[in-house]
Amino acid sequence: MKNINTQVCPVAxxxxxxxxIRRWLQNPRKILGPYVKEGMTVLDVGCGPGFFTIEMAMMVSxxxxxIVADMQEGMLRKVKEKIAGTELEKRVLLHKCEEDKIGVTLPVDFVLLFxxxxxxxxxQHFFKELQSILKPKGQILIVEPPVHVSKSAFEETVRIAEDAGFTVVERPKVFFSRGVVLKKG
Ligand SMILES: C[S@@+](CC[C@H](N)C(=O)[O-])C[C@H]1O[C@@H](n2cnc3c(N)ncnc32)[C@H](O)[C@@H]1O
Structure with missing residues (x-):
């Protein structure tokens, strides 16, 4: 039997x-505005209840x-309920990940890992898989919470991403967070 990853945020x-309050402190449109543009195909891995998904769907028009991906069905169900009956349903694709495989095959312009x-x-495996999903000029925004992720742990994540072939573009400021934008190549 597979061990349950106790680090994963529960649906409850x-x-x-x-x-x-979060919308005010971490406004999705302000955070994503520089990266998400009309017509793009974007991927929200670990979407949770879809705090960023809805705004991203409006921004791509x-x-x-x-593509909203999460390993927990319960999180995807929450996103599904939010967009049910709206025009966003047509542009949001729900995708169930495995803990060790994202499994998205459509090439994407931008990936959010919030x-x-x-x-x-x-x-290591996660960032290698992202290399194959991203289009050639694609970018990734990683944002991590400082309570769970120390500065050195965050830098270790950046190093792993660099080893997988990503390059640091910038270090955006996000309220109460550590953030980095990476590009493919
Ligand atoms: C703390 S929540 C963040 C949710 C959302 N990104 C946000 O900022 O509101 C982390 C989410 O990542 C998902 N997750 C964790 N590990 C994952 C993995 N290996 N593949 C896909 N989703 C994962 C969890 O199920 C959970 O919904």
Whole structure:
């Protein structure tokens, strides 16, 4: 039997990830504005209850796509409920990941990894897989919480991503977080 990864945020706590206070402190449009553009195909891995997904779907507009991926069915169900009956349904693709495989085959322009990389057990494999999913000029935004992820642990993640072939583009400031943007190559 597979061990349960105790680091993973449970669905029961998803309410703490989607509320007005967070929207004010970590405004999705402000954070994602420099990277997510109309017509893009973007991927939100570890989407949780979809705090960033909804805004991303609006930002890519009708001609774009958002692939929302999570290893917990319960999180994907929350996103599904949020977009049910809205025009966003047509541009949001729900995808169930495995803990050790993202499994997305559609090439993407941008990947969001918000407060999730520290929950991934095999980061080397994770970033190698992302290399194959990203389009040639694609970018990744990694944001991690400083309580769970020390400065040195964050730098170790950046090093692993660099070993997988990514290059640091910038270090954006995100409220109460550590952040980095990486590009392919
Ligand atoms: C702390 S939540 C963050 C959710 C969302 N990104 C946000 O900022 O609101 C982390 C999410 O990552 C998911 N997750 C953890 N490890 C994962 C993996 N290896 N593959 C896919 N999803 C994963 C968890 O199920 C959980 O929904």
């Amino acid at each position: 706590l998803s309410g703490s990830l989607d509320n007005r 009708k001609s774009g796509r958002v 407060y999730m990389v520290h929950e991934v057990p095999d980061k």
